[in-house]
Amino acid sequence: MNLNERIPNNVNLSEDKRLQRALEKWLPNFLSWWHDMGPEGFQEKDVWLRTAIDVGSEGWAHFDYVKMPEYRWGIFLEPAQPDAKVGFGDNFGAPAYQEVPGEFRNALRRIIVTQGDTEPASVEQQRRLGATCPSLYDLRNLFQVNVEEGRHLWAMVYLLHAYFGRDGRDEADALLERRSGNPDKPSILEAFNQPCDDWLNFYAFTMFTDRDGKYQLSALAESGFEPLARTCKFMLTEEEHHMFVGDTGLSRVVKRTAQLMKENEDVREVGGIPLDIVQKYINFWFSYSLDLFGGEISSNSADFFAAGLKGRFKEQEQYTDHIAAEGSFTMMVVENGKLVPREVPLRNALNEILRGEYVKDCEKGLARWNKALTDEGMSQRLFLPNIRFHRHVGEYAGHNLDLDGNLISKEEFEAKKSEWLPTKEDREYVGSLMKPVTEVGKIANWIAPPTSGIKGKPFEFEYVRL
Amino acid sequence: MPALPQSGIKLSPLHVESTDDTRDYKYVSLKFHRDKRYVDLTMRGPECWPQKNADEIQRMGDEYWPLRAYRELDDALLYLRVNEPEIGLVCVRTQGDIQNVLDRDAELAANRDNWLVREIILLMARTLRRLDLTAKSFFAIMEPGSCFAGNLFELVLASDRGYMLNNPDERVEVALSELNPGAFPMSNGLTRLESRFLAEPKKAYEAFAHEGSFDTEAAEAAGLVTFAPDDLDWDDEIRLAIEERTSLSPDALTGMEASLRFAGPETMDTKIYGRLTAWQNWIFQRPNAVGPNGALTNYGKPTQAKFDYKRT
Ligand SMILES: [Fe+2]
Ligand SMILES: [Fe+2]
Numbered sequence: 001m002n003l004n005e006r007i008p009n010n011v012n013l014s015e016d017k018r019l020q021r022a023l024e025k026w027l028p029n030f031l032s033w034w035h036d037m038g039p040e041g042f043q044e045k046d047v048w049l050r051t052a053i054d055v056g057s058e059g060w061a062h063f064d065y066v067k068m069p070e071y072r073w074g075i076f077l078e079p080a081q082p083d084a085k086v087g088f089g090d091n092f093g094a095p096a097y098q099e100v101p102g103e104f105r106n107a108l109r110r111i112i113v114t115q116g117d118t119e120p121a122s123v124e125q126q127r128r129l130g131a132t133c134p135s136l137y138d139l140r141n142l143f144q145v146n147v148e149e150g151r152h153l154w155a156m157v158y159l160l161h162a163y164f165g166r167d168g169r170d171e172a173d174a175l176l177e178r179r180s181g182n183p184d185k186p187s188i189l190e191a192f193n194q195p196c197d198d199w200l201n202f203y204a205f206t207m208f209t210d211r212d213g214k215y216q217l218s219a220l221a222e223s224g225f226e227p228l229a230r231t232c233k234f235m236l237t238e239e240e241h242h243m244f245v246g247d248t249g250l251s252r253v254v255k256r257t258a259q260l261m262k263e264n265e266d267v268r269e270v271g272g273i274p275l276d277i278v279q280k281y282i283n284f285w286f287s288y289s290l291d292l293f294g295g296e297i298s299s300n301s302a303d304f305f306a307a308g309l310k311g312r313f314k315e316q317e318q319y320t321d322h323i324a325a326e327g328s329f330t331m332m333v334v335e336n337g338k339l340v341p342r343e344v345p346l347r348n349a350l351n352e353i354l355r356g357e358y359v360k361d362c363e364k365g366l367a368r369w370n371k372a373l374t375d376e377g378m379s380q381r382l383f384l385p386n387i388r389f390h391r392h393v394g395e396y397a398g399h400n401l402d403l404d405g406n407l408i409s410k411e412e413f414e415a416k417k418s419e420w421l422p423t424k425e426d427r428e429y430v431g432s433l434m435k436p437v438t439e440v441g442k443i444a445n446w447i448a449p450p451t452s453g454i455k456g457k458p459f460e461f462e463y464v465r466l
Numbered sequence: 467m468p469a470l471p472q473s474g475i476k477l478s479p480l481h482v483e484s485t486d487d488t489r490d491y492k493y494v495s496l497k498f499h500r501d502k503r504y505v506d507l508t509m510r511g512p513e514c515w516p517q518k519n520a521d522e523i524q525r526m527g528d529e530y531w532p533l534r535a536y537r538e539l540d541d542a543l544l545y546l547r548v549n550e551p552e553i554g555l556v557c558v559r560t561q562g563d564i565q566n567v568l569d570r571d572a573e574l575a576a577n578r579d580n581w582l583v584r585e586i587i588l589l590m591a592r593t594l595r596r597l598d599l600t601a602k603s604f605f606a607i608m609e610p611g612s613c614f615a616g617n618l619f620e621l622v623l624a625s626d627r628g629y630m631l632n633n634p635d636e637r638v639e640v641a642l643s644e645l646n647p648g649a650f651p652m653s654n655g656l657t658r659l660e661s662r663f664l665a666e667p668k669k670a671y672e673a674f675a676h677e678g679s680f681d682t683e684a685a686e687a688a689g690l691v692t693f694a695p696d697d698l699d700w701d702d703e704i705r706l707a708i709e710e711r712t713s714l715s716p717d718a719l720t721g722m723e724a725s726l727r728f729a730g731p732e733t734m735d736t737k738i739y740g741r742l743t744a745w746q747n748w749i750f751q752r753p754n755a756v757g758p759n760g761a762l763t764n765y766g767k768p769t770q771a772k773f774d775y776k777r778t
Binding site: 017018021090099100101102103105163165166299302303306307324325345346347348 | 768
């Protein structure tokens with residue numbers, strides 16, 4: 001097989017024997033993974049998809065009908081900056097690492113594998129959603145997200161293959177062996193083991209969990225290991241669309257609910273999704289996504305920063321002190337059953353600082369959804385729970401906290417749980433609404449149509465040929 | 467009792483040529499990479515000659531390869547210990563013809579009852595133990611053109627890791643000789659192969675019993691080498707391994723290496739050099755652990771440990 005023709009790339013694949021050999025072995029495994037674990041039931045259909053065939057502004061968003069298994073997953077890095085420097089940490093100002101420095105090999109591999117693991121996991125989580133799509137437009141967006149998560153996997157596998165030798169090849173194989181939600185070989189991060197089996201979950205996932213991806217990628221886009229930085233910069237351009245799908249998807253659900261509320265106060269009677277269920281899904285996915293940033297107080301975050309491997313969000317634009325050896329950050333921690341402030345050295349608090357940036361970004365989404373409610377004349381409001389609520393990683397894991405972040409007893413939490421997090425009944429009700437709508441220009445009753453289509457096409461366009 | 471010698475041989479001073487970053491003997495060369503804190507130590511194998519008897523060996527005197535090469539190796543190791551404390555890693559290489567090395571081993575074995583040959587073998591064994599007891603990391607690098615056979619294969623066994631190129635187009639071989647099963651005991655009284663296969667003594671016997679040389683796959687299967695990267699991975703694997711090793715705490719490495727090199731029965735020597743508990747106590751009170759820049763002092767802090775890379 002001619003890999004160079006098959007795989008669009010700007011990494012000089014045709015000259016790189018080591019990479020060719022690694023990919024020749026990995027590509028068939030990837031395809032069989034895609035076949036077994038990728039979108040179910042639509043593999044043979046033509047889908048109007050965006051494919052990156054070049055990094056230039058023309059080439060990275062090329063639209064056409066394509067069958068997903070024939071999607072041209074490519075390997076793209078942002079063009080290199082001449083004289084790139086390590087932008088932060090103890091080696092600030094040194095030439096950027098073009099190869100993996102031996103002393104950081106383990107840390108870097110761990111960073112890349114952890115990011116890489118999320119990509120196939122989300123495809124697996126979403127694999128059955130096609131059967132219940134609310135419209136062809138949404139179906140196409142789902143598949144766009146799926147193929148690009150596949151490409152993100154490629155991006156991480158490229159780094160493993162090109163820079164980590166045999167270890168890297170083994171890790172790349174293992175990425176295809178773990179399975180979301182499988183107790184024997186689960187995905188590394190818990191949010192990626194949660195079921196995502198209805199479209200409300202899908203929108204919440206792409207809103208909150210893909211947004212975690214944006215912040216992780218942004219921090220890695222600052223990396224002093226230049227191939228990683230350049231890879232992540234390019235991935236961010238794709239991630240934007242995934243978050244758009246989630247953000248506007250939830251906005252459309254909220255808008256439609258508000259419209260239905262005007263018909264009947266109990267929107268269940270008219271086939272809508274009640275706002276309290278939407279709120280519970282927000283609470284669920286927001287809290288699981290917060291866990292993805294890691295512990296509040298973290299020596300890993302300090303080590304990664306010191307080594308120049310993982311920076312802060314917009315490190316170059318937002319900060320002047322790129323050493324960050326001084327200074328501290330005060331956060332609330334649980335001590336003897338009470339929440340008390342604790343001062344933590346800045347470098348050890350970088351996970352928490354990145355999480356803070358993420359929360360600010362999520363709040364903008366909430367503001368948009370609340371505006372949708374206002375526009376429909378509704379006074380109800382959706383909100384983000386406190387960051388301490390329902391956490392499984394870090395300082396608040398193992399404690400019970402309410403939506404406002406106050407410590408409560410286990411009994412109190414259990415008593416309130418059904419008001420805060422989706423219940424089996426809630427999930428069943430949402431599931432009962434999930435009936436496929438596949439007629440061109442038609443949309444399910446529980447969601448409003450988008451304000452515009454994709455890339456100049458109208459909503460009434462045959463985004464997927466069934 | 468073998469007869470006492472009529473006369474001895476003269477050991478002339480070793481001839482060394484050195485520059486800032488090289489030190490060359492006749493059969494041993496050091497090439498320093500000081501910015502990366504490692505040195506290449508290359509040993510050149512013997513020339514080709516028909517097997518000699520004891521008298522002929524004595525006539526060669528200190529020019530005889532086994533004597534000269536190992537005196538040079540001994541000197542090089544001592545030089546590294548005393549004068550190059552910041553060099554933490556020695557990459558051991560060899561150049562030459564495997565058969566020539568095996569011929570010399572056969573020659574030594576055939577004449578082992580001769581007083582001089584006996585002394586030469588004891589000197590080789592002592593020098594190899596000196597390597598075992600050197601507080602630096604050793605990687606044996608087995609590439610095309612190398613001659614890690616017989617006595618020189620002990621360098622691989624004495625090293626902390628052995629890298630052997632796996633490339634069908636450029637075969638690399640290693641071999642054992644009749645000297646490996648006993649002529650060069652370690653401080654623990656075992657041969658290096660026995661130490662390596664302490665838990666699987668069968669493997670040591672299998673290796674001794676193996677006919678002919680080992681190619682890379684056979685050597686890997688027999689457990690004689692640690693890693694066998696192929697030609698596409700080779701350069702990067704070696705570079706990464708060197709960079710990784712030299713970035714670690716020198717004291718922790720010294721302790722770990724000493725403990726791992728002397729597995730098995732204890733002797734007076736290994737009680738001093740090979741006891742893990744003793745090393746742990748030592749490591750944990752060193753400035754690299756508990757000093758202001760030490761690893762323990764900085765653990766969990768935003769600052770990173772900064773090591774004094776001098777080996778003891
Ligand atoms: Fe992704
Ligand atoms: Fe994504």
